Amino acid sequence: MNDFPGMTLRTPHVLDLVHDNPGDAPFVTAFNNPETLKSFGYDAKVFMIFDSPQLAINWEAFDASIFPRGSMERNWVEEKAARLKRLYGDVKAAGLGVLCMSDLILLPKKLARKMEEEGTDWRDPRHPRTQALLRHMIAESFEILPELDGLIVRIGETYLDDAPHHAGGIREKKSPEETIIPLMQLLREELCVKRAKQLYFRTWLSFDTDAEAYLKVCDAIEPHPLLTISVKHCEGDFHRGNRFSRILGTGRHPQIVEVQCAREYEGKGCYPNYIGEGVINGFEEYSNTMESFDLKGIREFAAKSPLYAGIWTWSRGGGWLGPYTRNEFWCSLNAWVMARWARNPQRSEEEVFNEYAREVLKLSHEDALRFRKLCLLSAQAVVRGKRTTHNDIRPWWSRDQYIREPDLPKDPAIRERVLGEKREALDIWNEICTLSQEIRFADEATASFVRVTCDYGRFLYAIYRLNFEMMDCEENFDPVAADQLLRDYAAVWKDWQEYAEKHADSPTLYKEEGFRYTPGQGASGDEKHGVGALAGRLAKKLAKIKTPQLSQTTK
Numbered sequence: 001m002n003d004f005p006g007m008t009l010r011t012p013h014v015l016d017l018v019h020d021n022p023g024d025a026p027f028v029t030a031f032n033n034p035e036t037l038k039s040f041g042y043d044a045k046v047f048m049i050f051d052s053p054q055l056a057i058n059w060e061a062f063d064a065s066i067f068p069r070g071s072m073e074r075n076w077v078e079e080k081a082a083r084l085k086r087l088y089g090d091v092k093a094a095g096l097g098v099l100c101m102s103d104l105i106l107l108p109k110k111l112a113r114k115m116e117e118e119g120t121d122w123r124d125p126r127h128p129r130t131q132a133l134l135r136h137m138i139a140e141s142f143e144i145l146p147e148l149d150g151l152i153v154r155i156g157e158t159y160l161d162d163a164p165h166h167a168g169g170i171r172e173k174k175s176p177e178e179t180i181i182p183l184m185q186l187l188r189e190e191l192c193v194k195r196a197k198q199l200y201f202r203t204w205l206s207f208d209t210d211a212e213a214y215l216k217v218c219d220a221i222e223p224h225p226l227l228t229i230s231v232k233h234c235e236g237d238f239h240r241g242n243r244f245s246r247i248l249g250t251g252r253h254p255q256i257v258e259v260q261c262a263r264e265y266e267g268k269g270c271y272p273n274y275i276g277e278g279v280i281n282g283f284e285e286y287s288n289t290m291e292s293f294d295l296k297g298i299r300e301f302a303a304k305s306p307l308y309a310g311i312w313t314w315s316r317g318g319g320w321l322g323p324y325t326r327n328e329f330w331c332s333l334n335a336w337v338m339a340r341w342a343r344n345p346q347r348s349e350e351e352v353f354n355e356y357a358r359e360v361l362k363l364s365h366e367d368a369l370r371f372r373k374l375c376l377l378s379a380q381a382v383v384r385g386k387r388t389t390h391n392d393i394r395p396w397w398s399r400d401q402y403i404r405e406p407d408l409p410k411d412p413a414i415r416e417r418v419l420g421e422k423r424e425a426l427d428i429w430n431e432i433c434t435l436s437q438e439i440r441f442a443d444e445a446t447a448s449f450v451r452v453t454c455d456y457g458r459f460l461y462a463i464y465r466l467n468f469e470m471m472d473c474e475e476n477f478d479p480v481a482a483d484q485l486l487r488d489y490a491a492v493w494k495d496w497q498e499y500a501e502k503h504a505d506s507p508t509l510y511k512e513e514g515f516r517y518t519p520g521q522g523a524s525g526d527e528k529h530g531v532g533a534l535a536g537r538l539a540k541k542l543a544k545i546k547t548p549q550l551s552q553t554t555k
Contacts, residue, residue: 011309011310012256012308012309012310012311012342012343012345013043013044013228013256013309013310013312014041014042014043014044014310014311014312014313014339014342014343015042015043015044015045015046015097015099015256015310015311015312015313016031016037016040016042016044016045016046016312016313016314016315016335016339017045017046017047017048017101017312017313017314017315017317018031018032018048018314018315018316018317019048019314019316019317019318020048020050020317021317021319021320021321022050022159022161022162022320022522023161023162023320023522023523024320024321027316027317029315029316029328030328030332031315031316031328031331031335034090034091034093034094034095034096035094037096038094038095038096040335040336040339040340041339041340041342041343042096042339043096043097043310044096044097044098044099044149045091045096045097045098045099046099046100046101046152046312047084047087047088047098047099047100047101048100048101048317049100049101049102049103049154049159050159050161050162050163051083051084051087051100052100052101052102052103052106053084053100053102053140053141053142053144053145053148054102054103054106054137054141054166055077055080055106055163055166056077056080056081056084056141056144056145057077057081057137057140057141057144058074058077058078058081059108059111059136059140061136061140062133062136063111063114065110066108066110066111067108067110067165073108073165076164076165077165081144081145084145085144085145085147088145088147088148089147091147092147097149097150097198098147098148098149099148099149099150099151099152099198099200100148100151100152101151101152101153101154101202102151102152102153102154103154103155103157103158103159103168104125104134104153104154104155104170104183105122105123105125105130105134105168105169105170106158106163106166106167106168107122107133107137107166107167107168108165108166108167109165109166109167111133112167115129115130121171123169123170123171124171124178124179125170125179125182125183125186126178126179126182131182131186134186134187134190135186135190138187138190138191138195139190142195142197148197149197149198150191150197150198150199150200150226151187151191151197151198151199151200152200152202152230152312153183153187153199153200153201153202154202154204155170155173155179155180155183155202155205155206156173156202156204156205156206157205158170160520161522170183173205173206174205174206174207174210174213176207176213176216176217176220177216179206180206180207180213180217181216181217181220181221184201184217184221185220185221187199187201188221188222188224188227191226192224192225192226192227193224196226197226198226198228199224199226199227199228200228200229200230200256200312201227201228201229201230202230202258203229203230203231203232203247204230204231204232204258207247208231208232208235208236208245208247209235209236209246209247211246211247211250214247214250214251215250215251217251218250218251218252218253219252221253223252223253227253227254228253228254228255228256228309229251229253229254229255229256230255230256230258230312231245231247231248231255231256231257231258232245232257232258232259233245233248233257233258233259233279233298237265238260238263238264238265238318239265239387239395240265240266240278240283240285240382240383240386240387240395241283241285241289241383241387241388241391241395242395243286243289243290243294244282244286244290244294244295244296244297245295246294246295248295248298248301248305248307249295249301249304249305249307251307252307253307254307254308254309255305255307255308255309256309256310256311256312257298257301257308257310257311257312258312258313258314259275259279259298259311259312259313259314259334259338260275260313260314260318261275261313261314261315261316261331261334261335261338262314262315262316262317262318262325262330262331262334263275263318264317264318264319264320264399264400265319265386265395265398265399265400266382266386267323267457267460268317268318268319268322268323268324268325268400269316269325269328269329269330269331269507270323270324270325270330270453270456270507270508271330271378271453271454271456271457271460271507272330272374272375272378272432272450272453272454272457273330273334273378273379273382274330274333274334274375274376274378274379275334275379276333276334276337276338276341276349276352276353277349277350277353277375277376277379278297278379279297279298279338280297280298280299280338280341280349281296281297281299281349282296282297282300283296283379283383284379284380284383284389285383285387285388285389285390285391288389288390288391289390289391298311298345299345299349302345303345308345310342311338311339311341311342313334313335313338313339315331315332315335316328316331319399319400320400320515320517320522320523321400321401321523322400322401322508322510323400323401323507323508323509323510324507324508325453325507326504326505326506326507327449327453327505329446329449329450329453330453333356333375336356336360337349337352337353337356340352340355340356350372353372353375354368354372357371357372361441361442361446362442363439363440363441363442364440367439367440367441370435370438370439371439373435374432374435374436374439374454377428377431377432377435378432378457380425380428381425381428381429381432381457381461382425384421384422384424384425384428385421385422385425385426385429385461385464385465386398386464388417388418388421389421390414390417392409392414392417392418393406393407393408393409393418394407396515397467397514398464398510399515400515400523401508401509401510401511402510402511402513402514402515402525402526402530403463403464403467403510403511403512403513403514403530403531404513404514404515404526404529404530404531405467405471405514405529405530405531405533405534406467406468406471408468408471408472408475415472418468419468419469419472422461422464422465422468422469423465425461425464425465426458426461426462426465429454429457429458429461429462430458432454432457432458433451433454433455433458435454436450436451436454437451445505448503448505449505452503452505452506453506453507455499456496456500456506456507459492459495459496459499460496460510462488462492463489463492463493463496463510463531466485466488466489466492466531467531467534469481469485470482470485470486470489470531470534470535470538471534473485473538474534474537474538474541477541479542479545482538482541482542483542485538486535486538486539486542489535493512496509497509511525511530512530512531512532512533512535513525513526513527513529513530513532513533514526514527514528514529514530514531
């Protein structure tokens with residue numbers, strides 16, 4: 001069956017999203033080019049929520065007072081509609097499907113206020129008034145933008161950073177009876193049945209970790225060839241150590257798997273972080289943290305279940321702000337391997353990886369072996385430097401461009417394992433840097449970027465190690481150790497900053513602050529709880545101690 005009219009479709013589906021940072025400038029990326037997507041093997045482009053058709057509706061046929069002609073709001077909506085017409089048309093003309101991720105429920109602010117004044121809870125998808133508005137919105141979306149092949153609906157969060165004239169939200173987002181089932185039934189009828197359009201319904205932050213709720217939804221919703229459930233390969237956010245999804249392979253609806261290629265908690269493509277092997281075959285930490293009977297990788301899911309419907313990659317983006325890479329080399333590696341493997345999941349990950357090394361990078365056999373070793377080592381370094389292979393700590397201490405002081409385990413043995421893996425991660429980064437010097441790439445620009453970003457990883461994970469050791473030192477204070485840690489900390493930052501200044505292809509650096517998100521104001525740094533503040537506290541504590549063993553510079 002051809003689910004995207006006007007194009008030849010393969011099964012399984014292979015989709016890609018550029019997830020622009022909310023409230024930030026859009027990425028300048030090759031993945032917005034339809035020809036790039038076609039060369040990777042994608043079937044369709046997924047547009048971000050701020051390029052959703054909901055934002056292009058003027059609502060005039062429903063209520064002309066919502067966006068009055070000539071108003072600033074109306075001009076904004078009309079400019080959005082013209083932009084989407086152009087963007088969707090370019091992708092469609094290239095022979096790709098056009099999909100868009102959409103937050104539900106999202107309404108013009110004026111309309112939301114009117115409903116509230118009427119006493120209507122517009123965030124309730126069971127309410128007849130809300131259902132009428134949703135049906136009108138869907139009808140207008142496909143009327144003004146017929147190029148659109150379908151929607152990817154999310155209810156886990158609502159971003160309004162780039163939607164200044166709209167309000168959003170949904171009540172009881174985890175409840176099958178209150179929200180998920182009635183909303184999915186309405187969308188199935190309006191998109192799949194009435195209009196022969198694709199509907200992908202995301203499970204994230206709603207029914208992605210509750211097997212009972214997931215099956216309840218599946219039982220209540222009649223399958224349709226155009227209805228697919230979208231599931232992240234791991235539960236929750238894209239953290240190493242989060243268990244492989246337990247709802248994949250269950251129920252009775254086809255499932256497409258979401259994979260983040262430039263991972264927001266692990267550098268965003270600013271250093272080597274190869275995820276293809278782990279996502280497809282299962283990450284190494286699963287042997288320590290998951291039951292033996294659980295699925296551990298997408299390859300196993302595709303092999304065992306007829307529900308496998310393909311892969312949806314986020315080639316760029318996720319999260320907030322930086323760091324920012326000036327080259328998409330590492331993002332492209334992950335996206336290419338995932339897209340090519342998804343088309344034929346009977347192939348091994350290693351076979352697809354080697355194809356990339358030979359055909360895209362033009363590496364010799366020996367250099368391809370070195371490159372694969374480097375990439376596999378990067379996956380080992382990341383899990384040890386971030387969370388450990390036993391998931392001993394929460395992963396939230398570093399995300400996007402921020403480094404927060406960590407939570408350390410109280411158990412001495414587990415704490416030592418955490419500290420030991422931070423040191424081991426740095427050893428692996430040193431090996432990665434050595435390998436990067438030995439690989440002969442086809443062009444010097446690629447060779448330079450690979451070497452610079454391997455060094456980037458080494459500097460960053462040295463700071464990660466010191467972050468944990470300073471935290472341990474603060475709790476178990478040793479003035480001699482504190483003195484050396486502070487010297488090392490200052491030296492690594494200085495060396496990294498000087499290195500970045502000398503290399504124009506270096507990505508932007510991390511911050512000494514923690515991550516903070518303020519509703520309505522977006523993301524920013526938290527200076528009080530960052531690694532810089534930790535170093536400052538340790539320095540103040542040290543300054544109060546007069547010890548002959550301490551260096552003159554720290555007295």
